[in-house]
Amino acid sequence: MIKTGAQHTASLKDGREVFLDGKLVKDVTTHPAYTRAVASVAKMFDFHSAPENAELMTFATETGTRANRIWQLPKSYEDLVTRRKGLEAWTELHAGFLGRAPDHVASCIAGMYMGLDQFEAYDKARANALADYYRYARDNDLYLTYVIINPQADRSKNAAGQADPFLSAAIVDRDAEGITVRGAKMLATGGIMANEVFVTCIQPLQPGEEKYALSFAIPMNAKGLKVLSRKSYEAASPSVFDNPLASRFDENDAVLYFDDVKVPWDRIFIVDDIAMTAKQFHATPAHVYQNYQAQIRLSVKVRFLAGLARRIAEVNGILNFPQVREILGQLAAEVGMVEAFVTAMEAKGTHYGPYFIPDRHTLYAAQTMAQQLYGKLITTLRELAGGGLIMLPSSVHDYENPELAALIRKTQQSPVASADERVKFFKLAWDAVGSEFASRHAQYEMFYAGASFVVKNHSFRTYDWARAGNLVDRMLSSYDLADEVSAAPAQAAE
Secondary structure (H helix, E strand, O other), X not given: OOOOHHHHHHHOOOOOEEEEOOEEEOOOOOOOOOHHXXXXXXXXXXXXXXXXXXXXXXEEOXXXXXXXXXXXXXXXXXXXXXXXXXXXXXXXXXXXXXXOOHHHHHHHHHHHHHOHHHHHHHOHHHHHHHHHXXXXXXXXXXXXXXXXXXXXXXXXXXXXXXXXXXXXXXXXEEOOOEEEEEEEEEOOOOHHHOOEEEEOOOOOOOOXXXXXXXXXXXXXXXXXXXEEEOOXXXXXXXXXXXXXXXXXXXXXXXXXXXXXXXEEHHHEEEEOOHHHXXXXXXXXXXXXXXXXXXXXXXXHHHXXXXXXXXXXHHHOOOOOOHHHHHHHHXXXXXXXXXXXXXXXXXXXXXXXXXXXXXXXXXXXXXXXXXXHHHHHHHHHHHHHHHHHHOOOOOOHXXXXXXXXXXXXXXHOOOOOOOHHHHHHXXXXXXXXXXXXXXXXXXXXXXXXXXXXXXXXXXXXXXXXHHHHHHHHHHHHOOOOHHHHHHHHHHHHHO
């Protein structure tokens, strides 16, 4: 089934318990804190269900039905590139500002499915549950989020060492029907608009923490599941003109609290196994496949930022300044590097069984550099714009006052744009680099892949150190101390 936007929106009217500003949100599709973001996701579903986009956005499953390419399991380099082009087209609808759009967690589940052999070696019943869930989510065109991090609490202690052993989601009971889970998980980015949530732990667990070693998926309206929404940037941005990004693409983030939530066995992929909880990401293609999607999204986002940078120079009449072209050239090189990493991880891809997956180290190299790059790009845009980012009318309502409108059109000067066009553009630029929404994105791009030391350690463990070391050994073997010593007397005699 390929959902339309209307069908996805209707699926969110399911009685989920979302709390915002101390109150229960009755309907996320109509609440002013979420309605435009929900509409933005609906446009994504409309795009992928449009007949003219069928080849770009969908593929034929083994049953002959069509499914979104986010669920595709590539068998070749060509398959991987074809899928990426679909993901790029989808991402361009939001310019990369929906970090947890439907393609992210779908990539994770698809990667786990590609590593089904690992689950079969662990427990055939749990492997069957995963295989069935992959097909269920794919065939019902589900939008998934995930929560894979424990609440920060006291970071000097592990989950079991906290004052409340059920602060982090853990198994509190089990029976023939399934397990009962109590506690919190973060960070359910996009959860307000998702159909279901994948719940597990990507952080290392220690012996004695088996009750936190779980992996399962449940609907967002599961009984006892409480969604604690952060502040809504959309609610604070009633005008699209004033905040074109925050008003439409605030995917929201939330803490999920499991108030003795019952999870049936057919939705459980791992239980009580610390080693397998780690393996589901790193022994299968899951971690690489989901973060490859994130790099595709980032490549679109930084391309958008590059477009903003050049337009700032044009609107301010400084494009032909040599120093500005130098700045833009540097920025273009950095954006090109992000795009090059994506194509490189495809070109260097390898097979995992029948599946063709991106190169692991190239992915982690890309993430390491991206964490350092995003803030630099934002700073570059700020430097180019100067006061133009903040020297703007207070809101669109200023135009309702004829006197103020006249003054705005007199003071907002540009050699290439009208005053109204200039204001419109800089409102967009500010929302991308300076607003509270933009600040959240700067934080997101720094940490969505994990703390920088985590990402760098992924790079360390996956790099081909043997190949690099062989070059060192080859050079060392090309000369010898004994040769130098034996040559010394002959040289002295001469």
